[in-house]
Amino acid sequence: MPRRRWELRDRIAGLDPERDHLEIYQLSAGREFPWDYTRALEFALFRTYCVPSISRLLAATGEFRDRPQKRYDDTSLLMAEIAAHGYDSPRGREALKLVNRAHGRFAISNDDMLYVLSTFIYDPIDWLDRYGWRPPHENERLAAFHYYREVGRRMGIREIPAGYAEFRAFKQRYERERFVWSETNQRIGEYTVGLFAAWFPAVLRPAVRLAVRGMLDEPMLRAFGFRPAPRWVGATGDLGLRARARVLRFFPPRRDSVLGVSPRNRTYPGYPGGRRPSDLGADAPAAGFPAEHPR
Template identity: 50%
Template sequence: MMKHTPEKPTPVWRLRPPVTNRIATLDPEVHYEEIARLLYAYEFSWDIERALEFALFRTYAVPSISGLLAKTREFELRTRKRYDDTELILAETIEHGQDSRRGKRAIARMNAMHGRFKIDNADMLYVLSTFICEPIRWLDRFGSRSMTAKEKRAWFLYYRALGARMGIKDVPENLDEIMGFNETYEAAHFRFADTNRRIAEKTRDLLLGFYLPRWLIWAGRPAVYAFLDHPLRESMGFPAAPGWLRRLLMAALSLRARVLRLLPARRKPRRLTRLPRPTYPDGYRIEELGTFR
């Protein structure tokens, strides 16, 4: 994603719905989990889901991260399950709370998976930083509005608390610091590796499969490339999208943002744990998510 995109102003009338009124009354230093949950389930549900997809995509540009994922072979053999498991574990924590019974079980399952491998703390911190930075950047570019300063602070504090429960060390104290770390890390570690390409190709086609029939996935690939900045594409060995396609997609998302400003705000939560998934047609147990020895 491009960095330092100017923020979009918040239309005054958009503060009137109950959810945004509720956020306005909360203290991000204390109620960061509730603010993050309202942003995720009500205010920016579609945008945050897309942004987190691209956040994960960025992590595959780091050979030490993609190499570990390739070693397990989970992304290559069971791409949809691996994607669903990651999304469900993160969704369980934000929907129920990190200290809730389900939240604790989800974090324990995530830590058990990571604990099987010797993962560099900087790599873990970088992955965490993408979950913080990419939704903020996405909304600056494509959302009906940007996050407010209060919302950004709460979003940061939510993931900072999650990082602590994951045992990640040296998490920065504020958003500016982790934004800076994110950019510095990418500049130092983004480089091409075959494992980057393999994991990214599987994920690219999986995400396109949510919108296109299998036989049309090849036609949608340039649309994915249109959202990737040059260093990210180079590290994965992907070609640039045609300029006309990129302009068309950016214009379409800009139009969507303008239309959203005219529509009523969401009044029912969108919870990713409730979405039907072919991977788990009969539901799932948290302890069965993810990878095992």
């Protein structure tokens, strides 16, 4: 493997994961593993829909039923804006304001907010441990924790665990206790699988739906009420992702970050293209929204 391939890893190794967490996260998510972070965060959000209190709210808004692509694009672009520019930058603060306004309309428990935040840290790390072209450096693991801890503080999330292992333990405990089947889990899960499939030509969509099920672990399958895919489906996907990782080891390091840049975005083509974060986001809930959900 060319030595140059490791130059960003070596740079990350020389930084402090707490003091320099934003720089490390930008290098890791924007240059070292951009495709992996995108896929891992997609599945991280998918994972949160296994919690009935979360899926009930999402089902009530109708966003996943009526505008799943826009909902996906708004979430991914707002989070990318925060990462690309920093949570205390003008664009980062603007994006955070929109995220907080969207969440502030609803009665969301602090534990649910904590759990979603935890998936943004640990699901990408777990993905990279399996499918990254190299394992994440310890500084990348800790920097992700410190980065999202600061984002969480600015979102008003309380009682964020002070340590990396402690927050992972919270996530694992929460999943053991809260991952149970519900009708809204299944409905939001089906909308999400449909969204993923819609990114491909119609002839491939049944195979994509099968492949997505093959990527889900047993707790997710149970919580969604999905029938498991044949074992060979998951094994084939796993083999393909590991093969991709081996090939990427021989690629040169990426020179430019892709964070906050999405020219092929389906809802906002050419993003940012002169747009601001304030151009993103869901509309306010319609009249008649279920009374149990508004704050």
